[in-house]
Amino acid sequence: GPAKYKQMRKGIKLLILLIGMSCEQKEEVRDYLIHVPELITLSGKWVSTDTVDMEPSIRNFQGQATLNRDLTSISWLAAAPYTGGYHTGTMRVNGKTPICKLFKWEAHQALRKTEIDSISIQSATRMVPDKHLILWEVIFKNESKRVQELVVEQDQIGFVSKFGGEWQWWYPYPKLDGSTTTRDDETENIRDHLGQGITSKEALVTELINGKPTQTKKVATWPSDMEIMEAEKFITEERKDGFLTRDTSSAAMTAFQNFVPTNERRKFQAGGTSFWNFSLKPGASKIVRFAMAFGDDREAIDHLLDFGQRGFVEEWDQVETVWNDRWYELFKRDNNILSGTFPILETDDERLKKVYYKGPLTMLYLMHTNLPQHEKVFLTGGPRWGASITFFWDITEWATLWAVVDPEMMKEHLTSWIGIDPSSHYGQDNFGGSGVGNGYSANYWALFQMIRSYVTVSGDMDYLDQIVKDKTVLQHLEAYATNWKRISIYGQNGAQDEVYKLADFGDDEWNLLECVPTYKHIVPSFNAGYIWMMRETAELLELRGEALKAAEMKTEAEEMVGRLLQLYAGNGVWNSLYPNGEKIEVRHCLDFMFLGRYIPDDIPEDIKKDMMDFVYRELITDHWMRAQSLQDVAAEDSDRADHGPLGAFDGWPAGTMDALVQLGFPQKSMDFYHSITPVTEEGIWAQAHELWGDSKLKKNAAVRIAKRGWHNRESSAGIAMSQVVLKNFFGFYPSVDGAVIQKNEGWHMEGKLYHVKYKGEYYTLSSSDKGIQMIKE
Known part of the structure; x- marks a missing residue:
């Protein structure tokens, strides 16, 4: 965990000091990683659920899911080829479903906290890296001055199916009546009413009709938890202190195992309920732990849940260790994740640092390594949408940085994407391999910019002669550039x-904004x-x-x-x-x-x-921006948090900062960069942050991650905030003719960027009152 890394860093600093004192060295000894913040310091803060629009997520490089507003259930579980329907089961304490009051997102886990009848409850949920395995730990503490008797019930619902074929932005998932790719509000209504016993209401219902979200007023209905648990689509048997649920329409199986002995278990069609009875003295605590595994092989699932000698706690701790290891690995030269390195920023400017390092964290969080089309992908969004999709528009927002960070991956992806018709598809399904969605007006520019970034940063001009789909890459670039005709x-x-x-x-405005x-x-x-x-x-x-x-x-x-x-x-x-x-x-x-x-x-x-x-x-507002002016003639008809007047897609502030620099206003760009620092406190970059609350029409509008309008919890375009530092503040933007640094006349910042990979070599960029120096490492 973090303690291990603090100790390691102290040890390295001491070693450097001793070496410097004991011998005169011509070559400076450096530990570049001391400039990288510890992963735990980049976590979100505790956020009150009544101010949150989008609940935190969990990921593990293969799958993803969203927390709900109870204390334990998750929804929108997706780890191709598996997806979960509805939710994984709520917890009740003395017959009541505790509702979460505080959320906190961390890279390796998501936390929920509440209090019910003087019992404080905190739960943590972790996805084990690279495994179809999810762990829960729930801590109950008696905050009263009397002994309290608790009956804890945990529903454990194995509503998981397996799907092949092509996946779209709206990936397939199971429902009571089979499977669907149709998106409506049914699952969201269930999530919004967990533990309330409500299964219908009259409301504006959003449905995906002809690929577009459409609202109609009707009585919305949804199944109760008991209807979900009694779904005939599944068959459940008891297993070692838990349940095994089989899907009758696919090979999927889901198992739950409890790691604290239960007092009772009840079996249903699609899972079961586990019971714990315990007495808590004043100030005393009790921990309940359980796990869920899924797949299509009983033996493999049993193996996932058999922690053997190491036990639950060691498996639990290992999750954080793996995330820490991979975090630091991103910043090492010759690392085992990337063909380049994410540049290390050294600066005394804490606000600059905080925003910059959210970029590599977003990139790591969206990295998936189990999708068949590519060895590694950076997904565009998730968890509710796009569990296997990469959009050209989102990833091109940080094309220069991507070419520095992972040129080999970039080349391999681009070669695949050139074969997809940009007039028909906005991206690629990394599961099925085909193009997905409708054509976007942005596609030609997006693909062109990425290819140009790759060849100018890597120096691989031979790539322009490579034949892809019967034409050279250069001929494809010509076709993209002249598509306007x-x-x-x-x-x-x-x-x-x-x-x-x-x-x-x-x-059709749908092809553009x-x-x-x-x-x-x-x-x-x-x-x-x-x-x-x-x-x-x-x-x-x-x-x-x-x-x-x-x-x-x-x-x-x-x-x-x-x-x-x-x-x-x-x-x-x-x-x-x-x-x-x-x-x-x-x-x-x-x-x-x-x-x-x-x-x-x-x-x-x-x-x-x-x-x-x-x-x-x-x-531009105090801490974010509007994509569209409130004074625009279509403002009232454009109210979506990413492109409308009450928020902005996370790529837009970065693009605006880039434009400010190109127009000759680098200090204004830096001021804007500083001003968005508070936005990072909820988590990583999202599809959009919205301006909300009583001040939403004013400059001092509050900002949060947006869910309304079917937005994603996280999204890749915001990684462009890190590119602003590389491209705009340090001037690294190689041109076709070979000029590497584009200078900001009469302006500089103090700092260094280490391990910037250019034409196969690593460089340090140093910015000071002497200008920008590019020194080969």
Whole structure:
């Protein structure tokens, strides 16, 4: 645990001191890991459940699940090819289901705490790394001055099935009447009413209809816990101090085992109930421990639950040890997880450090190693959605950093992704292997940016000549960069004006920002992306001696800039252009981000000033930002925490910081970076953080991880916050022509980044008043 690491670090520091005193060495002895925070210090804080929208999760590099608001059950268990339905069973104390009052997320476990009848209860739930095994420890303490008699009942429900085939963002899971991929509010209603004995209510019900969340008002009903436990889809038998449940429609089996002897057990179809009776003197405590294993082989499940000589406590402690070991491994050169290294940040700036190190923790937390398409993947989200999916858009948000951290993995993934049609799919199912979901307007830019990042950072220019799907990688890049021509509607009725020689993304907002109904057709953001892609492709063609073709592309890009600037609406915001000359003003961060990041030198100074005024006046808040201005004409119709006016996708603050630097305002970017530090206290990066509470319309809005709108608890795009340090504050952004550091004129920060892998060698980046130095290690 942490004590072991503190001791180890003290020992290393002492050893360094002794070596320095005892001999004169030319080479400095360093323990770079002393700059890496201990994993436990990056945990979330205890958070009151009445302020939490999204409950904490647990993961183990193979599976994931979400805690519920009782003390023990979990839901949305997914570890391909297995998923769980409803929940794993609640606990009752003297006939009542204790409801959680406090949550705390840690990388290796999630904690719940409450008090009922002067009995304090704290539970911890851990997933054992790399195993289909979940452990629970529940501590009861008598806070009263009298002896208390407790009857503790724990339902242990084995509602797990096994699924093959292709998985989508909405992965399959079992229900009473079989299996489904349809997403509705049934499981969420069960989760919201655990222990309340309520099984129906009139409500706005959200259902996935034609791939889109749709709300209708109706009487929602859901099964009771007893109906779930009596599901005929399962058969249960008793096993050694527990239960074994078999799914009759798949090979899945689930077993529970108690590690504190029970007083009684009752068997049902889909599991059973275990009972403990005990007497607690004032101030006394009692611990209940149990485990759940699942798979398709009885012997293997028995083996998982047989801890042998080491016992439950050692298995329990080992979970934290493995997480600590893998955490530190990320930052070592020649480590056994990555083909590169996550750069180590040395700085006295504690706020900078706190936000930066949430990136590698998010990356480690989303790492899965049991999905058949790749040896290792960084999932985009989870646990409720996307248990096997990687989105191109999310992972490209930290493309430069990924190329530093794991270039071999990146190349292997990109080679696979090039074979997926970006006009049809937004990502890959790492379980079944195929493309998933609908086409996204972002895909061409996302794939282009990743490939460009890989070749410029790794130096593997030969990759451009590799044949993938009958074309060289460079030819694919050309196709991505010129895709705007294929989707332009120039020349059609209502689009004869020259300004229509831009990319038109169609009239389905779902392919772009999903919830912003006005952001469609010709939008500025991704057109700026295409201008950048054309210019970057021209640079690559010049390297190949294709000067004429390169010059043509550069000319086309210049002409696109002129057309794009015609979409300026004034006051720092931009128009979307529809057919027949109709313009709709859209006050969204995406235009600021993309124009600022990709064509900053083409924006006239007066427009730059207006854009800066807009982003601070209407988007950036005290501790987060709005994706969309409250003053946008479609604000009321766009209320989703990631892309609407009451929050932002976790990639947007990082993209905004990047744009601020490219526009020449690095100190403003750093100030914004500092201001989001409190957001890290709930856990790691999420799909979105929302602005909520009485102050949600104000600058001082409270911020939390969002669940409403079917959001994910964690998501990979926020790793881009760490890329801001590498790319923007240290200037590491290799260009096609070989320039590595892009300097921030007249500004610097104090600090070092160790182990930055560039062209197969490791470098230290040192930033001081002397500028940025790049020193080979």
